[in-house]
Amino acid sequence: MVAIKVGISACLLGEQVRYDGGHKRSAFCTDELGRHVEFVQLCPEVGIGMPVPRPTIRLEKHANGTRAVVPKTGEDVTDRLIAFAERATPHIETISGYVLCAKSPSCGMERVKLYDLETGHARKEASGIFAAQLQQRYPALPLEEDGRLNDPLLRENFVMRVFVYAAWQTLPQPLTKAALLQFHTSLKLLLLAHNQQLYRDLGRWVADQQEMTDDFTRGYIEKVMQALAEPATRANHTNVLQHIQGYFSEQLSAAQKAELTDSILAYRAGHEPLLVPLTLLRHYLREFPNDYLAGQRYLNPYPKDLKLRYGI
Known part of the structure; x- marks a missing residue:
């Protein structure tokens, strides 16, 4: 029997790939769901060549749409994250669902902070760049965040x-x-x-x-x-x-x-x-x-x- 494959943010499997060098291991995914599926782990930020640890990314509201920016340097990594989603297509087309890391500017499914440069305020109203690509490219694919799985x-x-x-x-x-x-x-x-x-x-x-x-x-x-x-x-x-x-x-x-x-x-x-x-x-x-x-x-x-x- 072919194993069911599920995509997952690598940090949720305990991989130390977050911006601060840590992880967000999900006990449900690793200890329970993992008995029945084969995980395909991805980290978009590492996938585009960013180091661990690394400067934080945030989502900013711009005239040309939501952009993922490194506030420390002003570098815009939006297009690189979108290109990563394109490169990941062969992996994603084999999976039957995806567990995303909540609040992440790359992987957050919903309620990710979006900064308004004019007001200096942030509202929890965006999706991460990679997560948004998944939603647009694979509308039937089951998606969920680690926090919501509680x-x-x-x-x-x-x-x-x-x-x-x-x-x-x-x-x-x-x-x-x-x-x-x-x-x-x-x-x-x-x-x-x-x-x-x-x-x-x-x-x-x-x-x-x-x-x-x-x-x-x-x-x-x-x-x-x-x-x-x-x-x-x-x-x-x-x-x-x-x-x-x-x-x-x-x-x-x-x-x-x-x-x-x-x-x-x-x-x-x-x-x-x-x-x-x-x-x-x-x-x-x-x-x-x-x-x-x-x-x-x-x-x-x-x-x-x-x-x-x-x-x-």
Whole structure:
């Protein structure tokens, strides 16, 4: 089995490549996610030839847009960072997600300080130069920052998207309508949990499309990843859980139905994690097999030992 590759800012793996010679090792990435993926580590600032340690870079607001500048010397390294993103293309096209270093003027995904030279003030409203290139060049690629991965909901969402995108990347090329339908069918309950409108729109779009053009397939996966990037609410999860429960309406006893209903409602009220009703549903799926449910990524979106649904 081909390992899933995930790009990552090198400092998050403990590499001492930051401007001050330090690192920002992410325990989740190195100790947990790293058991299931192969990391592709990059440091744009080192990649453009800057030393360790090095003068700091900051983002500045200029007439020609956001620029990455070394305030100590006035050197503008924006174009070099963009060129690095271009050179990194062969690596990035093999990955299924990217973990970025928060607040970095090169790698920060959002809320990076942007300095206004006229006022002397800075607002947290920019993206790092390299991160912005990733967003522009690969709109379907799952991106997340190390700090946001401390949030259980965002952590679970990112990992789920990585595994979905990796599955997409393994589809045989050229893509056939049959292969697309099978892939899309496996995502139906996940999409329903995350974005009901796009769930409906994508279903119609796939059904109506006959020719698997590059524009169509690129647009399809971008819309899928857009839908999945929206965190699922308890209400939507409850809707999906009840939808799955309906598949067992003829097999379960009255007591089993009541137990499952109570578990789903307890989750809805915030008294139990999602894992509790899901465990019951998986148990009933083993007891009463159903091919459609067995193929749904919603029930098993990533390795269980990551324990991502324990806290949501």
